[in-house]
Amino acid sequence: MSDERVPGIDEYDSPAGGWGALGAVARALSGQMALARESIALHKVNQPEGFDCPGCAWPDPKETSSFEFCENGAKAVSWEATAKRVRPEFFAKNTVTDLWKLSDYALEGLGRLTHPMAYDPGTDTFQPVAWDEAFRRIGEGLRALPDPNMAEFYTSGRASNEAAFLYQLFVREYGTNNFPDCSNMCHEATSVGLPKSVGSGKGTVTLEDFDHCDAIFCIGHNPGTNHPRMLSTLREASLRNVPIVVINPMPERGLERFTSPQHPVEMLTGKSVRIASTYYKVKIGGDVAVLKGMMRYLVEEDAIARQAGLPPVLDHEFIAANTLGFDALVQDVLNTDWADIERCSGLTRSEIEYAASIYAKAKAVIVCYGMGITQHQHGTENVQQIANLLLMRGNIGREGAGICPLRGHSNVQGDRTVGITEKPNAELNEGIRRTYGFEPPVAHGHDAVASIIAIREGRSKAMIALGGNLAVAMPDTEETFMAMRKLDLAVHIATKLNRSHLLLAKESIILPCLGRTELDVQATGPQAVTVEDSMSMVHASAGTLKPASEHLRSEPWIVAGIAKATLPHTRVDWERLAGDYNLIRDDIEKVFPIFYDFNQRVNVPGGFRLRVAASERDWATPEKRAHFLLARGLDEDDRVEEGGLMLTTIRSHDQYNTTIYGLNDRYRGVTGRRDVVFLHASDLAARGLKHGDRIDILATGRNIADGRQRAVRGFTAVAYDIAEGSVAMYYPEGNALISLENHDSHSGTPTYKSVPVRVVASTEPAPKTRRPHTAHAT
Numbered sequence: 001m002s003d004e005r006v007p008g009i010d011e012y013d014s015p016a017g018g019w020g021a022l023g024a025v026a027r028a029l030s031g032q033m034a035l036a037r038e039s040i041a042l043h044k045v046n047q048p049e050g051f052d053c054p055g056c057a058w059p060d061p062k063e064t065s066s067f068e069f070c071e072n073g074a075k076a077v078s079w080e081a082t083a084k085r086v087r088p089e090f091f092a093k094n095t096v097t098d099l100w101k102l103s104d105y106a107l108e109g110l111g112r113l114t115h116p117m118a119y120d121p122g123t124d125t126f127q128p129v130a131w132d133e134a135f136r137r138i139g140e141g142l143r144a145l146p147d148p149n150m151a152e153f154y155t156s157g158r159a160s161n162e163a164a165f166l167y168q169l170f171v172r173e174y175g176t177n178n179f180p181d182c183s184n185m186c187h188e189a190t191s192v193g194l195p196k197s198v199g200s201g202k203g204t205v206t207l208e209d210f211d212h213c214d215a216i217f218c219i220g221h222n223p224g225t226n227h228p229r230m231l232s233t234l235r236e237a238s239l240r241n242v243p244i245v246v247i248n249p250m251p252e253r254g255l256e257r258f259t260s261p262q263h264p265v266e267m268l269t270g271k272s273v274r275i276a277s278t279y280y281k282v283k284i285g286g287d288v289a290v291l292k293g294m295m296r297y298l299v300e301e302d303a304i305a306r307q308a309g310l311p312p313v314l315d316h317e318f319i320a321a322n323t324l325g326f327d328a329l330v331q332d333v334l335n336t337d338w339a340d341i342e343r344c345s346g347l348t349r350s351e352i353e354y355a356a357s358i359y360a361k362a363k364a365v366i367v368c369y370g371m372g373i374t375q376h377q378h379g380t381e382n383v384q385q386i387a388n389l390l391l392m393r394g395n396i397g398r399e400g401a402g403i404c405p406l407r408g409h410s411n412v413q414g415d416r417t418v419g420i421t422e423k424p425n426a427e428l429n430e431g432i433r434r435t436y437g438f439e440p441p442v443a444h445g446h447d448a449v450a451s452i453i454a455i456r457e458g459r460s461k462a463m464i465a466l467g468g469n470l471a472v473a474m475p476d477t478e479e480t481f482m483a484m485r486k487l488d489l490a491v492h493i494a495t496k497l498n499r500s501h502l503l504l505a506k507e508s509i510i511l512p513c514l515g516r517t518e519l520d521v522q523a524t525g526p527q528a529v530t531v532e533d534s535m536s537m538v539h540a541s542a543g544t545l546k547p548a549s550e551h552l553r554s555e556p557w558i559v560a561g562i563a564k565a566t567l568p569h570t571r572v573d574w575e576r577l578a579g580d581y582n583l584i585r586d587d588i589e590k591v592f593p594i595f596y597d598f599n600q601r602v603n604v605p606g607g608f609r610l611r612v613a614a615s616e617r618d619w620a621t622p623e624k625r626a627h628f629l630l631a632r633g634l635d636e637d638d639r640v641e642e643g644g645l646m647l648t649t650i651r652s653h654d655q656y657n658t659t660i661y662g663l664n665d666r667y668r669g670v671t672g673r674r675d676v677v678f679l680h681a682s683d684l685a686a687r688g689l690k691h692g693d694r695i696d697i698l699a700t701g702r703n704i705a706d707g708r709q710r711a712v713r714g715f716t717a718v719a720y721d722i723a724e725g726s727v728a729m730y731y732p733e734g735n736a737l738i739s740l741e742n743h744d745s746h747s748g749t750p751t752y753k754s755v756p757v758r759v760v761a762s763t764e765p766a767p768k769t770r771r772p773h774t775a776h777a778t
Helices: 018-031 033-043 071-080 088-093 095-101 104-109 131-143 161-174 188-198 207-211 229-240 265-269 287-307 316-322 326-334 338-345 351-361 379-392 414-416 426-438 448-456 479-484 553-568 574-579 583-591 596-600 681-686 731-736
Strands: 117-120 125-128 151-157 215-219 246-247 257-259 278-280 365-369 401-406 462-466 489-494 507-512 530-534 537-542 645-650 678-679 692-698 711-719 726-730 755-761
Touching: 018 265, 033 257, 071 678, 088 125, 117 131, 131 462, 131 489, 151 161, 151 448, 161 414, 161 426, 161 462, 161 530, 161 553, 161 574, 161 583, 188 379, 188 401, 207 229, 215 229, 215 351, 229 246, 229 257, 246 351, 278 351, 287 326, 287 338, 287 351, 287 379, 287 426, 316 379, 316 731, 338 351, 365 379, 365 574, 379 401, 414 530, 426 583, 462 553, 479 731, 489 553, 537 596, 553 574, 574 583, 583 596, 645 731, 678 681, 681 711, 711 731, 731 755
Parallel strands: 151 462, 215 246, 215 365, 246 278, 365 401, 462 489, 489 507, 645 726, 678 711
Antiparallel strands: 117 125, 117 507, 530 537, 645 755, 678 726, 692 711, 692 755
């Protein structure tokens, strides 16, 4: 970072965690004005008799402490357990036109929703509506559609297994597979890519595998912000002298050094534990080049070793017994020139070979990756190259080794397991027929991108959203907002107000639901829900706090209410299921036999692990073998025009998905603002720019193929230690640069992490006061 002073930009030199994290927790609690309520809640986070953190999906250790939460988990709990309320009186005094002018941060900061609300166009305000009346309007709106496929049903990863199961059951009885889902925007490349490689769409490791590995590779993720409890696991591995190799375009403090708030000696002495033993700043989009370089090194070193009569580098016995396609992979990597690998990756051959040598020497290796791998035009292939690397030395299906996709939201994986998918398989359809006696639709429905395109083109006219902030999460902000305003019906099940709620349809309804922290009482008494973490562990979650309003209802109850109002001849006893979640779990078990003895097993402290066949070297592919799969040539990765750069969107440390907890990004030295763009000093200088200049970011290449110039203007340039040729800016501010059509062709995942751009001096007049956050199109 430059020495030149820019308001709100300063260098942060402390480790991740430590006193900075504790201070942030204290500020988060005090800022929501419910210290007693929130403090009680924090003692129940991730505890056997408590609730699952509404934040990330990192698994819970078998031995939990009294404080089994991280800084951003505490922010999530305080955000939900806040004392602030958005009551009908507030809506009566504030028109939607006025609310639209607020930032996304300010909208959610207003507090918890307390009553069902329906938009009144005469007053331009939301007005309270009775639950029965809201359900009647929704049911009439859905039945009025000429075709069930004209409705879209979005699911956020915050929804429980029970809510998601009822939701997919309702939608399939209604007659469509249109399930846009938050996983479409994050790890869909994993769900699509891994089954073709190893037969399972989930990670193969358990938390205990980290106790037995000999090396860890972290590619394209930032645990300090996005899954901070992972830092404790990495810390323990580092203390065992396990090499941790990081491949990431930006330095991330959580991958560099960490002071554990739960270790008094570190806190009192100011000491920290080094995380990364080696840190490589790869160019954005250069991951396949690095992986191909590593695989080429392994192949060449194996040939040398075998010729010399030394032990082989590759696990030929495993490859012969378990895989197909190895010879084609060898030919592909040997045909990949080192000059192309270096050019596309931004790393030297010696750097890549050193990383590969660490991999080759380790007996058991775990590769962890995040959305820095998946959110690319070829994200599915990126995932498959990681699988290739692991298969070469038999690092899948044995202790201490495997592939570890880092899912974001707390139950995004569970939602998919219980049926939230636009591509139902035969087993799911047969399970529904067997259990409920109706014929579910079999045609593939819409994912997130396809749903917005269908709405934009007038082919879909209704949207029901089970949580989330879909419009802000999607790319192509202007197009998405205009599309959502064309709907006949928009229904949002939510805890807080967000911008998607203000994109008005002919009929717009907001239904307030219980949060993860709150007590859920139904006809048969207090209820628990279940969630599945990133490592396929399923466990119970039971809130304990008094609900923020007596008018709140649980997500399963709300879904059941909509279903009853929509389906006059339903084959499902919705009231019975909504009154006793044990019965929902019994039905989940009937539809999905993998959940055998569900109610019994989930009552065991810590829950149970769903079977992942690849973890047992049971390859659920048509050939019953794992597959080495080829990626495209590296030249296709080099997509920036001359003088252009490649941009990635990132999250700030005060952010979770589209939720903005605050305007600081502590580890990157940003305070009180989000209107910043991170570039290497040499890239700024080459364009006649410097640290602190106001700049415009202009999309190029495939993002202007439709003739529209997509741009974000008037942001501040920050000189940063990012890989040369790379640019980073916050999500969702950068979403406006990405067209809806620009996504991975296999998974439909938008290319949030590889956006070709030009950066120029800003043509927008300087504002009189700095705007802290503008994530919406005007």
